[in-house]
Amino acid sequence: MTAAPPHLNRRMIETLLADWLPKAKQRRLVLIYGRYEEGSSEFTVGVAGDRRRVHVTDQHSVLGLVEAWQRHQAERAADDVLVVTTSIDDAQLGWDVRGYALGRSTQTVDRARIVAQRFGATDLDPRIRTEPWLIDALLDAEPPGGWPRNGSVLTRDAAMRALIGARLGGGTLPEGALDPGALLTWSLEPTGPDRFARLSEQERAGVADWLAATVGEVARIILRLAADGRAADAMPLGLVGTVVTRPNASPEDALAFGGLLAGVQPQVLRAFTDAVGGTIERWISEAESGGLLAAVARERVTAVAERADQLAASANLTEALQDSRFLPSSLASTLRALASALSRPPAKGGISVVERVLDDVRNHALARLYPERLRAAEMAVRIHRWLASPLLDVTSVAAAVRHQIADWAWVDRALTTLWVGDAGGHPAVSQAYRALYQAARDRRERLDEHFATRLASWVSRASSNDPGGCLLVEDVLDAIARPVAGRRAPLIVVLDGMSTAVATEFGEQAAARGWREASPRQGERLAAVTVIPSVTRAARASLLAGTLNVGDQAAERGGFTAYWRKHRRGAALFHKNDLAGQAGHRLADALVDALAGEDVVGVVLNTIDDALDHGKEGERTGWLMHEITYLPELLDAARGYGRPVLLVADHGHVLERSATDKPLKAAGVESARWRAGAPGDGEVELAGPRVLLGGGRVTVPWREDVRYTSRKSGYHGGASLAEMVVPVLVLLPSEELLPAGWHVLSPEAVIPAWWEQQRASLPEPTAPVRGPGRRKAEPEPAMSLFSVEEPVESIGARVVATDVYAAQRAFVPKAPDKQIVATVIDALFDADGSLSLSAVAERAGRAARRPEFFAATLQRLLNVDGYPVLSLRDGDRNVKLDREMLQAQFGVRV
Template structure:
């Protein structure tokens, strides 16, 4: 078209600003810009320089402007006159001697450092250039990562800028949803021009997806309700499982339309928004953002506004959903249906709040334990061993369930569960207490008294480079279960006696008091004493040994350990370094420990001691002098002069819940005492915890032995420990009915019973293992395919017995179980399980087919039994 026919338009301040920048780069005083000669925005400012912006309606008007400009002044003139009308006198003094056409796209590349040309995808957005010019931030737009400016970068920055987030290009759908949870962001969005909002919503749908666009639509219609809250409501209105809606739910789907643009919500869109809403919740949790709590409350209130308040109970995010799931679990526990209990726990685990309490998981573990058979034990030694391998875990679970819920229905179910557990645990305590009458019998095997701990445990281990012996005063078996797992996560390997494959149990001296049992430990004989007696006793047993008590552990500022403790641990001339940590015993007298979780942080300076000992190559032995029972509604028994859990023999008869003990391991007048074995009773005033009695929790002293992961040899008669968790801890008790059943292994022959005063208790031989589907396992091992897989593996092939043990353990548990359960059932050391499982996979996963795999949670092993039968041609 002819110049005179060029259409003139109103130009934006941003465009004029860009031309002013260009003008200042030259010697010209004037820049002529084809535009309507209308301007009300004042002069342009470029740095510290001022550029006048003036209308030029004619040649004379422009000439007049030139005449009035001082020598150091510059001007941008807006004119609708063609070049011929302006004449040479004007053009000669103008920028580039011509009238500049207002092509906004021409100005856009200069807005983004690092770019020289506008991409085609951006040019297709005919509204974008004006918006980018109008909304340019004071510091400019972010640098483009590519020479070609893309719509993704430019419009992404624009959207972030108009939302008040700053010109960041890192805007995705989840970030958008979380950002719109802020009131100031929603207010900024509502303030954006309607036309531009529409363009940005359309771009967001194409570039970021429909959920992002829907979130922006929700925000522009509901400034006071967050899109995240609406998304969480949509999550329960259109659940992922596609269940048919209830009548109330269907009605709520219609009512929610007014919050989502006033039109019916497409099912796929609703589910997509819900997915991103849940992802946004996770991100806000990580950031600890206050907007999350607001959104959760709004979502719950919104469902109420939709006349479907019950919908919140269907949510895996909202608090009512968690309570509803825990209530369903409580109902299942009351009914006693094993599968219903497991299903209910799985639903609890799906909820966002599942990690806020261990009570539901621990309650199910107690339910599983109650479902196991209670085999009789032949001796006190067996009672002590079972306390460490089973009872201590029960005690740990009780601690988590005791304060499990504030909901009356759940509290009632938990209370009934705890009553049943206490009855069963009480019967164990009663039986063990009845055997204390034979505490000095010489014909028992396996368990040792606390006075033999130095000789039977510490001495063999100190010969391997020295030992660190840490006595955690009052540590029970329950505390040891959690502490051992935490120590193992430091990279230390646990060792256990090879005969029992379980943690060593030691029995306290009687009564189970610190002054008696701890002194007996360090002196090597049952006696009462004080700190100096303990130090002399350890030094007498191990020449040059050092023992540090509470006051010896106070370090100088900036040090994790006192200098003399560190030096002793590092000095190999010191065969045994003993340390007494009183935190547990102190707490049981002063603090409510009924739901206490003991860890390394609460047992200072244990972590520093472990690090120092591992560095020095010492074996680490963690033990106690006695356990304790926790105050959980105990009955007060009025006996004058009695201690909390024991009394002297007097005129009062021994009643139910008490046991009379006597002999050389009893430190009391006449070598006799009456001990309480009931854990729900006490003498005297109430405390947070008690010891001195005859319950298994008080009598049984756990012994935990660790070495560095690089040390492969242990003391004679010790082996690397398999996971010590009971088989019911991580998985349901679900033994399959075998087709052809035989014992998994022959029982080990009994050792001859030792004689002499050092042999206190006997430990029964391991019971026969659960029977398995021998037809399937044996047929697999005998198949041609298995033999070929072993040939391919060569010398790295796993022994058949190990392969069979892993497969049997899986089959017995419905082809799915926690890796610790499999390792424990198959007798595989925890530190070796990864290597052995990899070898099992090489043998079973023929041609890459996943017969056995680690599940996505990284903890559960899955066996595809159907595929195993197909791959190995097993028809049994």
């Protein structure tokens, strides 16, 4: 025995004894050529159903070995086994000792056989025997629970997967998930890469070779960085590496990146950067999902992106990477480019530049992690479009009301977001947003001034008999609620203080929840004019009584029941203190009983008005339905009982946007936005039958920045359009409840033209502008005069015909019909990749009776390998299709 004695451990000896002792008869001495790592130990092993105690000692001198055997004979039980690991040659031992030993000689160890036995195999892949490093590693790395059993033959792949799981995993790299994404995730863990770096050079090389052959050369880059203690920089380097892999990469950029990561072939680097980008995309999708792993995914993306920025800066590559989709610096650069485009006055050709830069912002992956920044950018561009559109004339109060609900309410909504701006953004971005805000406010102020002028003459004579083309707040029950009640008693929810801007959001959110909005006017959302001054005790009492009225909750309840009694219907009205249920019941029993009955039910919700009054509005940029206390439960109950719903306000509101905390000093102050006395700058005097307070004559401000009392989050009582125009949303759980002659409104029908990007009106760029994936358009081939145009199959039809789609569909039970999916894809594609959830449901028909479920099914069908081809945005209200990713994942082209 000339080879160095192998190192043995307890598990190896247990394996050997399990194989040898059944054939040892009464032999009690086992000599093994090797070194025992633990010096000496005692344990028991199972032999033919019995337990034998084993004593192991490591002896490398003849005298020590003989003494150990003699002591064992004298002190141990008759069936105890002594195992001696030794490096002494048999010739030196002599027959006095060898005669007692198993096989009468020192046993040599077949380490490969031990490996097979530790995996429960009877044989192993011959290639394993040719790789001593692999055998040594498998013997050394066996986990506490033992190796997995993989059948009668241990293959090299099974052995490598098990070894990698034990050496590198620690739970972060399970052997069943070996792919580039798993390795990249592993590279960010502190323990796995450190353990790899501590392996022998031969084992590191063997693992790297196998992973490169199995996963791709990406693995070799990651493991090379791990061996150098730089594993945490693998993904950041993958983001920076795009500076080299793009078509217009310069030699200077390649040289600079080589200082960060040298010696990588271009095709390998491209595969590496693609793998990193794909992994980041998946993490961003996880962060957007809001699940348990959302916070972890967000932290990972942020850490990798910020480190990539640091590496880029260290190599002077920040400017070269301004078109990256993943770096914070490139997102900031894109937002600055947007600010620059927005700062130019709207002109011919100017809007198209803004739209293209907005596309770059939307296409930036990190924008999905900062939806508030993306929302601010989108609102800024929308205001830019509105400022470029013709200004509608305020020819009458009725015209102003129609324009407010159809157009200017959306301006108010956008301005609320724009006021908050881009938190933490560049000063240039904030300045551009501020300038846009002010330009739009100036324009809105002129509209309010014109409206106030028309209002002064209209209010002196307006009444239910002569409304001047307007729907009056006291006529909402007559004109709207009664027709709706024709088939099923409605639930009338009064959202105190809901402005038309807030109503635009609630309309979208209700549609996303499966409600159908209805109106007697095709394509027009309903709105009414409230009373003067636009305060709760006059406006709400008039709304609920169906006639001009002033009073408290008792007056509201009495007026409501009296109105419906007059029309031979029972009715019940519930205020804030009537709504809370007992433990386990969100809504009060009396309210639930009323909803289950046949009477008209009215509920007053004060959340919005309370938030304004108590300063809780803060920097809010919008409202979500679930933020309105009891509203989600009421809507669910109404749907359950098949009731239509009226969401209506008694008045709107203006928000506090003043730079000063001092109110306007004036005489005759009665409330924040109305007083008695002669009007001054920004005010108008109103008198007539609709002026219910102040003796029929009041002075009210039409400018939003005028108030007479202490600072709050918002106010009402004045004569601005935002306060005077009352939104009325009629929501149906089923179109079967649609009143005769009425129409269903899709969300798209009520959106003004400037709100959404109109690509058809934008000339295509002749050269890349900014951002990835933009190429110069190819000239269209000339068409022969006599050629016959072949019918072109739609993009949706081609997608659902692919093998990729078939593979996805196999894992989706009860998948919708292919034609339905194709129709939805085509609709999204034609709409620039974005539609409301309700619009998608309309395209899908009966297949989308549950819109949220249908959207989730579409995601499972289209999101190949977790890539976000289809996603839900804006609180699951809108569906977004990534058109480029769809084409790439399914291998189709327009």
